Amino acid sequence: MADIPHAMKACALTRYGHTDIVELPVPAPLPDEVLCKIHAVAICGSDPGIIGGRYEKMHWPPSFPFVLGHEWAGEVVALGENVDAFGIGDRVAGEGHCGCGQCENCKRGNYTICLNYGRRELGHRHYGHNDQGANAEFNAYRAKCLTKMPDSLEYAAGSLCDTGGAALHGVELGGITPGGSVAIYGAGPIGLCLLGMVRNMGADRIIAVGRGHRLRLAQSLGADVCIDFEKEDPPARVREITDGRGADEVFECSGSPSGPADAVNSARKGGTVVLIGMYDEAKVKPLPVLKIVNEQIRLVGSKANPNVSDKVVRMLNKGIVGWQSIVTHRMPLEKYAEALDIFVNRRDNVVKMVIEPWATT
Ligand SMILES: [Zn+2]
Numbered sequence: 001m002a003d004i005p006h007a008m009k010a011c012a013l014t015r016y017g018h019t020d021i022v023e024l025p026v027p028a029p030l031p032d033e034v035l036c037k038i039h040a041v042a043i044c045g046s047d048p049g050i051i052g053g054r055y056e057k058m059h060w061p062p063s064f065p066f067v068l069g070h071e072w073a074g075e076v077v078a079l080g081e082n083v084d085a086f087g088i089g090d091r092v093a094g095e096g097h098c099g100c101g102q103c104e105n106c107k108r109g110n111y112t113i114c115l116n117y118g119r120r121e122l123g124h125r126h127y128g129h130n131d132q133g134a135n136a137e138f139n140a141y142r143a144k145c146l147t148k149m150p151d152s153l154e155y156a157a158g159s160l161c162d163t164g165g166a167a168l169h170g171v172e173l174g175g176i177t178p179g180g181s182v183a184i185y186g187a188g189p190i191g192l193c194l195l196g197m198v199r200n201m202g203a204d205r206i207i208a209v210g211r212g213h214r215l216r217l218a219q220s221l222g223a224d225v226c227i228d229f230e231k232e233d234p235p236a237r238v239r240e241i242t243d244g245r246g247a248d249e250v251f252e253c254s255g256s257p258s259g260p261a262d263a264v265n266s267a268r269k270g271g272t273v274v275l276i277g278m279y280d281e282a283k284v285k286p287l288p289v290l291k292i293v294n295e296q297i298r299l300v301g302s303k304a305n306p307n308v309s310d311k312v313v314r315m316l317n318k319g320i321v322g323w324q325s326i327v328t329h330r331m332p333l334e335k336y337a338e339a340l341d342i343f344v345n346r347r348d349n350v351v352k353m354v355i356e357p358w359a360t361t
């Protein structure tokens with residue numbers, strides 16, 4: 001660790017609603033961990049909620065000051081004991097979740113629903129949620145939650161690995177009907193990543209539901225039909241487009257209160273609905289449960305991005321996920337508060353805001 005400084009710049013949540021640029025010690029990698037230099041970290045749709053105190057009950061953050069950020073890419077700069085899979089200088093993309101590796105769910109590969117959630121002593125981490133995140137110049141990570149990136153892929157693209165992974169996990173759980181129809185609710189980062197994936201997996205007709213600039217982006221990324229939810233009734237329009245039947249698969253990525261019910265009402269008999277968004281339980285519209293039963297709709301919850309990062313990195317590298325259209329903004333760490341404001345208030349047609357801690361201002 002010869003040329004690694006002892007202190008680093010980080011953006012910390014110092015109290016709800018308030019972030020500060022602070023100096024923190026550079027973490028030393030524990031056994032099975034590596035120290036990474038963070039080159040790009042994307043602001044996630046869930047970050048403003050954590051900052052605002054919406055997830056206090058989930059202990060996100062566990063205490064103040066706290067460093068958020070879980071969608072990142074960077075470079076391995078130091079190795080803890082027992083690390084064999086990575087070397088100094090490796091370019092890597094990260095994941096938010098790191099399971100304990102020992103519980104029944106982890107053993108089945110379902111580490112985003114680890115049964116030992118929050119038990120740090122067993123190796124569980126949820127970076128940027130209950131464990132230090134990537135809004136800093138460095139952070140230490142358990143090696144098993146990293147994925148190597150090719151030299152040809154920019155760090156900003158790698159910071160989409162987590163978001164793209166959330167899309168791909170939903171697609172893997174829900175499945176795609178080659179030659180069939182897919183409806184995507186939400187033209188944000190997850191929905192837009194998902195669009196490129198299902199198009200390449202052989203979906204014939206892709207229907208995107210959104211509004212404004214993001215919906216136009218969905219069109220430019222290959223949506224066949226775009227439904228503006230401010231002007232039309234999305235489920236009625238989806239049925240109309242699909243000869244009255246509904247879509248084979250519906251992916252709910254909007255996180256809006258009406259999203260889940262609209263998604264179910266857009267599915268064909270025997271179709272599949274995948275819920276990927278984060279919902280406000282108190283506001284969400286009740287689901288049409290009789291339709292789910294009588295029309296045998298398969299309803300799937302999809303939690304984050306287990307076992308997909310290597311595939312997403314290849315899709316990003318191959319251009320299947322049009323990350324250049326999705327990463328609309330890049331800003332240095334010092335301007336985090338301004339970046340957050342642009343992201344939260346959707347200023348300047350922002351889709352994904354990427355923070356670059358080592359960018360020169
Ligand atoms: Zn995220």
Ligand SMILES: [Zn+2]
Binds near residue numbers: 105113
């Ligand atoms: Zn586990």
